[in-house]
Amino acid sequence: MSYENVLLEQPEAGIYLLTVNRPKALNALNSRTLDEIGAAAAEAGADPEARVLLVTGAGDKAFVAGADISEMRAYTALEGKTFSQRGMRAFRALETLPIPTIAVVNGFCLGGGLELAMSCDWILASDSARFGQPEVSLGVTPGFGGTQRLARLVGRAVAMELITTGRQVKVEEAKAMGLVNHVFSADTLMAEALKQARTIAAKGSIAVRLAKEAIQCGQDLDLDNACVLESKAFGLCFSTADLKEGMLAFLEKRAAEFTGR
């Protein structure tokens, strides 16, 4: 499938790279871009050989500088709601992919950009990255899940402060609050992201998928039911060739050769 505002590539076997590609507008999210993000995520997720998806922004200045203000500004209330639902749909498609997803944040990550990054499983960032939900400066609330995902990630009080002040934070602070997993220099960020993707791709892929599902579905359950979910995932792994290979390889003191079966 071909896209106008995103690129979907496979730099290595099993590793997908989705790039939001409107660098002249700092990769701002208009309606078309939101739809394409959802479609590209679904395309990667439908590939049974997919192991991991990286999400980044084109150029060296921004991951995504938010929803497209020039498109949004003339919306009626109903159009605003539809636009919000469009973003929600795209980001939920990304969030619920069966494979791990990593946001590779290479600059401004604001508003809808932060909401996009938070819809990935975790965030890697360059030392020049800046994060924020500046929507209230424009007279609007976050509209693509920011009020919900930020509070779940960093806690209610920090989310409340960042969203009601619109304050932007540098990467060290974002890491300290648990928003960012690792920070790299801008020129090594993508290489480090690919290194992490390769590590994941080399593991037993059924186990990786089941582990993601257990974490994601379990986090909103009570602990008893969440642990039942984990037991089922654990049990299911014993029906796979990869588990047999992984354990035999350990006992034979060699690297496992997983097949995804």
Ligand code: DAK
């Ligand atoms: N939308 C449209 N264009 C943008 C943009 C954006 N969010 N951000 C940057 N651009 C464009 C600029 O207009 C400029 O275009 P030209 O003038 O060259 O044509 C070009 O990108 C380069 O930007 P600057 O010239 O401004 O670059 P600087 O380095 O000087 O500044 C900046 C970089 C990131 C600090 C600045 O561009 C900036 O403040 N951008 C806006 C950041 C922002 O406020 N982002 C949050 C957007 S609000 C909702 C649905 C969704 C949302 C909310 C509600 N509902 C339906 C309820 C989401 C809201 C947001 O994401």
